Amino acid sequence: MTPTRTVLEERVASAAPAEAKPLARRRLLASCADQPGIVAAVSRLLHDAGANIIQSDQYSSDPFGGTFFLRMEFAGTDHVVEGLAERFGAVAERFGMTWRFGNPAVPKRVAILVSKQDHCLQDLLYRWRRNELEAEVVLVASNHADHREAVEAQGLPFHHIPVANPAEKPEAERQLLELLDGTCDLVVLARYMQILSGDFLRLVGVPVINIHHSFLPAFAGAGPYARARERGVKLIGATAHYVTEDLDEGPIIEQDVNRVSHCHDVGALTRLGADVERTVLARAVGWHCEDRVLRHGNTTVVF
Structure with missing residues (x-):
């Protein structure tokens, strides 16, 4: 026997609003x-x-x-x-x-470039797995093979493009451009210790965000923690910025600092700095992917 609804049940069903379609x-x-x-x-x-x-x-x-x-x-x-x-x-x-x-429903496709130090890479992958970044990581490329196993364990493609000496850089950049072409909306340099040429930046066709292990404009270039130690600084920091042809001078997105003292040697400064680097880079990448950053000349407005 087929069950029938009562009059009250029919009235309730007819009065119930139709499920609203998400806007x-x-x-x-x-x-x-x-x-x-x-x-x-x-x-x-x-x-x-x-x-x-x-x-x-x-x-x-x-x-x-x-x-x-x-x-x-x-x-x-x-x-x-x-x-x-x-x-x-x-x-x-x-x-x-x-x-x-x-469109918030379409996450930005992110390609990560990294060298030997992996603290920023691992932090971004952790946040990506937990859906804390409004982004889709599509690949990782490196001039070293060290991180292949860790990256592929996340189900991501890993590409080793070595740069053994300066003479190999043009070919490495050509391979990178071929790899990135049409695959990403943002390139993140998660401690990628290679200077990208102006030709690469013009041809890649998407924004590039870098993390520099210094509170720019102080100690631009290589070895900032050693130079900070020599100068006796009391604050060390990190700077996330858009990459331009001018080394470490692109528009700054985010910065932060840690307090240090004369007791900290270069190794300690480097360890403390790594904590700042990963959080500053993650904020910058997140804000960019959430469309919160507007570039204005060599500066940014971050909402």
Whole structure:
């Protein structure tokens, strides 16, 4: 005998709301010369399109003649968000904006380059496994073979591209470019102890983030902990920055420090510094992947 529902059960079922379809989210990052009406125009467009603003951050370098920066996150139906980029073009043209939309549902593909020291690599892989990074690590490449087993144990491809001497660097960079072409949205130098050429940076086609084991601009280049010890510093730090042709002078994303004393030798400084390096790099990578960093000349605005 087929069971039947009571009248009360039928009324409850008919009154229950249909399960709501999750809304699509997008992020808007924009910058332009500061002027009245920017936020109003953007908000009006989103409102008229049927999108709802979830979070909004803005900054002006100077209200009179400065540069305006905006990061907005909004939600709407698939139909709403898919048509917004075209409609936003008119607002962007009106204010002379540089702008882009980001999609939180599509994690950025990250390629990691590393040399012998693996503390930053291991930290990024740990955070990636725990879904603490809004990113998808797609590969690891190194000029040393040391980390193959550890990386492949995570189910990731490992590529050994040696650079035994300076004469091999052009061929190594050619192999790296071939490996990275179309596979990633961001390259992370997790203590990759090779200087990338200007040609490589122009051809790779995606941002490159480096961690430098110094509180830049102090002690740029090689051996910063030894030079810090010689100088008798009381603070050591690390700097995550975008890579440019000018060594260790790209736009800074994040920095942090540890307090030290005359009792710390170079080995102790290096161990303490490693803790700062991995946390600073992880923050920078996370913020970039969450579309929180806007570049402005040789500086950044981080929301």
